[in-house]
Amino acid sequence: MRWAGWLIVCTLVALAASGLRAESPGPGIPASLPSPAAAPPRDPPPAGASGGDGNLPPEARELALAAVPALNPAVILAAQPAAWPSACLGLPSPGAACAQAVVAGWIVTLAGPDGRTAVVHVGAGTARIAESP
Numbered sequence: 001m002r003w004a005g006w007l008i009v010c011t012l013v014a015l016a017a018s019g020l021r022a023e024s025p026g027p028g029i030p031a032s033l034p035s036p037a038a039a040p041p042r043d044p045p046p047a048g049a050s051g052g053d054g055n056l057p058p059e060a061r062e063l064a065l066a067a068v069p070a071l072n073p074a075v076i077l078a079a080q081p082a083a084w085p086s087a088c089l090g091l092p093s094p095g096a097a098c099a100q101a102v103v104a105g106w107i108v109t110l111a112g113p114d115g116r117t118a119v120v121h122v123g124a125g126t127a128r129i130a131e132s133p
Contacts, residue, residue, distance in 0.1 A: 055081075056106055060122045064108040067120045067127035071112030078109040082121070089121040091128045 056064075056079040065074055082105055084090045088098035089105060105123020107130070112118075119131040 055079075056108065059125075060106045060108070063122045063125075063127040064106070064110060064120045067122075067129055068110055068112075068118045068132060070132075071110050071116060071118055074110040074112055074118075076108060077111050077117065079106050081105075082107045082123070084121070084123065087124055089123050089126070089128045091121055091130055 056076065060079075061076065064076070064079075065072070068074065082090075084103045084105065086092070086098035086100050087103055088096065089103060092098055103123045105121060108120045108122055110118045110120060117131075118129060121128045121130050
């Protein structure tokens with residue numbers, strides 16, 4: 001039975017010497033996945049939605065603009081990616097229960113034609129007003 005222990009030790013030493021580590025995917029499996037194809041170019045932003053929106057997806061842009069109709073026509077001043085610990089997007093309503101899951105989205109700052117601003121949290125197909133005019 002003692003030889004079985006030595007067999008395991010010798011096998012591990014041989015694997016270590018050959019450079020095969022536990023982190024390597026193994027023979028015949030590529031070490032890295034091929035990079036995805038370049039994303040198709042996005043449509044130009046709709047009228048009145050220009051500004052510092054960076055990589056804001058069109059769906060998030062539409063949700064943010066629709067969340068604050070008092071600012072229409074609004075301009076997006078800034079948009080930055082965010083992640084919230086629940087479906088309440090960091091803005092829980094009193095007494096409301098929120099699904100506990102990490103929700104990726106955006107914090108969007110809007111400005112109306114009269115200079116009033118609003119901050120909107122967008123994610124999971126919804127928008128919540130953080131600061132309104």
